[in-house]
Amino acid sequence: MAKNMRERILAAASNLFQARGINATGVDTIVAEAGIAKMTLYNHFKTKEDLVLEVVTRRSREFAERISARLDKSVVDPTEKLYKLFDYVGEWLADPQCSGLPFLKASAEFPQPDNPVHQLSAELSQEFRDYITGLAREAGIREPEALGLQLTMLIEGAVLSEQLSKGSNALEHARQAARILIESAKR
Secondary structure (H helix, E strand, O other): OHHHHHHHHHHHHHHHHHHHOOOOOOHHHHHHHHOOOHHHHHHHOOOHHHHHHHHHHHHHHHHHHHHHHHHHHHOOOHHHHHHHHHHHHHHHHHOOOOOOOHHHHHHHHOOOOOOHHHHHHHHHHHHHHHHHHHHHHHOOOOOHHHHHHHHHHHHHHHHHHHHHOOOOOHHHHHHHHHHHHHHHHHO
C-alpha cells in the first residue's frame, strides 16, 4: 500500500510539473491532485525538493530507457544506431505525453549551479551524453567524446526548439546535421 501511495504522489507531481512547471506547483496542489493528506506526502518525501529530484530522475531515465530499448531491439550495426537515435527521439517527441527533456526543464527552473535540482539535471544530461558517446565508441568513431557532445547538443537543442515551437521541424534539421557529423567523424 505504501508503495502505491508513493507512486500516486509521484504520478500527480509528475503530471503537474509537466503541465505547470515545478516552481509554479505548490505542495498543496500536489496533495489535492493526489487526493491525500499533506502529512502523507511528507511521510514519503521529506521535502518538495526530494519529490522534485525523484520525479526528474524517473522521467529522465524513462526517456533514456525508452530510446535505448528501441535501439537495442531494432538495430545491430553500431553506426546505424547513431542515425536511428534521431528517429526514436522523433517518435518520443511525437508522443502527446512528451513535454521535453525533464533534466533540461528542471535546470531552467533551478539555474543556480549549487542547487541540487540543477546538479541532478547536469548529471542526467551527462548520462545521456555518455550513452551517445558509448554508441559512437561502438561505431569506431575517431573522437567519440566529441561526436557524443555534438549529437547530444543537437538532440537537446532540437527538443527544446520543438517545445518552444511545435512543428518547427527542428529534429529533422538536427538529423541532417548529425549525418554530416557522423560521416565526417568516421573518416
